[in-house]
Amino acid sequence: MILILGGTGEARQLAEALTTREVPVVSSLAGRVARPRLPVGEVRVGGFGGPEGLALYLREHRIEAVVDATHPFAERIGANAVKAAELTKTPLLRLARPGWQPGPGDVWHWADDLAEAARMLPDLGKRVFLTSGRQGLPAFAHLDDLWFLIRCVDPPAPPLPRRHELILARGPYEVAAERELLGRVDVLVTKDSGGAQTSAKLTAARELNIPVLLVRRPERSGTETAATVPEAVEWVLHR
Template sequence: MSVLLLGGTAEARELAAALVAAGIAVTTSLAGDVAEPRLPDGEVRVGGFGGAEGLARYLREHDISAVVDATHPFAARISANAAQACATTGVPLLRLERPGWSQRPDASGWHWVDCLDDARTAAEALGNRVFLAVGRQELGTFAGWADRYVLARVVDAPDIEVPGTWEVLRARGPFRLADELDLLASRAIDVLVTKDSGGATDAKLDAAAQLGVRVVAVRRPQPPAGVPVVETVDQALAWLARG
């Protein structure tokens, strides 16, 4: 078996390590959006395939037995390309996607929206000191916020010129609750804008709940129709074993 793992998440790294330990050939593909990514076990390639057609060509040329899409829950374009390429080639495809935060007890009180533009509109009505936790590539949607304090936390430096009222904090999670409480309190944050990414980066949400900070959450996109979805690495391993 030869597995192509579309990675970039903690779950992808965990799955790659398990496959390598089991003696299964795995190549993890990273988009290259992060300057210094955490590299998984096994073979690694960085960069796109050239859309669905390029990915289909790669699957054929490398005799891939199965594809596991373990990309970020909001990497919709990559997931769509994978679904199209696998349908074209007949290579089995699985989506490994960690659970979101919608089942949290406090999530019913959040302001849920469908896109970043709606998140900007909602946040503008809720406060003037905003913690943006949406990722570096999404900051442009909020670049017009020159009239308020904005804390933008990113791994790599923004590729846009941010307004003078912003503070850019470069850091990589996961983060401790005590540190998140201090961060939100010290900046007097009244609104948190985030995407429903799920995973272990939820300490900011616990801090927001404790401090009464309003939360604007962007719903995650649905996976491509017809693609089986699992939530854990063990479930992904079981699927591969059946194949």
């Protein structure tokens, strides 16, 4: 049995590819999205109870290998997976889509975390398109002089910026629609999630010459890494 720590498009693609090859798979979702897109095969929802709880799950379910295909900013589960794999001597692969790279015409600024992004933001614009996820919104809640167009999948909990408009939507997004939204703002704030599903906003920002404030990915441990689903499939099959 292979455990996929999921919640991403790559995780769903991997579950489908392995199931097609008759490799038994269980996909684990954190349960933070109200209506998640479910992968094929067996699915469990919810946390494990830290690295020790995950290690217990690996032992009890005789997991032969783990693929961490969570979001690039899912730091906690990533760290827990590393520790649990060490405790149980279970092979672990990190499936991580490449980050975005600037191209000609891009006006990008980088922040190490959301707090630094909030400090940099007032110098970049007064009207902000904020797509950094609902859990990070409190980092911007004190910026009363700015107006925010906030996009999330699910309704966020307070605190939120005082002056804001909320859009609830799930990607993928089209460039034309992103261009319309960005026409209302001065600056785009997002995380370096990578991938094509939400990259249309970067194309639209380039076309409109709007600056982008990107939050760098957190550092991960030296876990073996695959950049694509086919690479991850080969890794699993060789196990």
